[in-house]
Amino acid sequence: MAIKLEKVVETFYQKLEEGKIMGKKCTKCxxxxxPPVYxxxxxxxxxxxxxxxxGKAKMHSIVMPAPLSTKPEYKNLGKYAYGEIELEEGSRFNGVVRGMTKKKRKEILAAGKLPVPCHAAIYQRDGYKTVVFDLDEE
Ligand SMILES: [Zn+2]
Incomplete structure (x- = not known):
């Protein structure tokens, strides 16, 4: 089981290197x-x-990172927040959204704009790539 799970993760990161963001589709339903599961x-x-x-998605909630919990690996990411992301394909998970400031969050909430459209992007971290989200331009 552990070995098989590693293989899923490995394939996911290999595809990111090729510029492809992959999910897993159930052949039954x-x-x-x-992110891909087994x-x-x-x-x-x-x-x-x-x-x-x-890569098309909606952001359902916006949570600003607490200053002390800011992860060092996201240092180069600029302003970001966490959010509940719902992909066009249907899955929901917590993701990182770039370009989000406290001010922007306030504006979005005040305008009742949630869920806001966003899209997946591949972000280069130290040594490997990961998936983050950018808000769609208005
Ligand atoms: Zn299924």
Missing amino acids: GAVEF ACNSCGCWDMEWVEIS
Whole structure:
């Protein structure tokens, strides 16, 4: 099990190097899981296939990082926040959204704009790539 899970993670990062953001699609019920998991969260099916996700998403909540909990690996990311992301494909998870400031958060909340459209981007961290989100331009 542990070895198989490693393989999923390995493939995910290999595809990121190719500029592709991959999720896992259940062959039984069609649910798309992101970040990729080994078994379908919707129906429990273990038969999952790789699919490239569109990257289109909505941000449902915005949580500013506490100053002391700011992760050093996100130092070069600029302003960011955490948020509940829902992919066009349906999966929901907590992600990192770039370009979010306290002021912007306030404006979005005041205008009742949640959920706000955003899209996935590949971010180069020390030694490997990861997936972050950018707000769509208005
Ligand atoms: Zn399923």
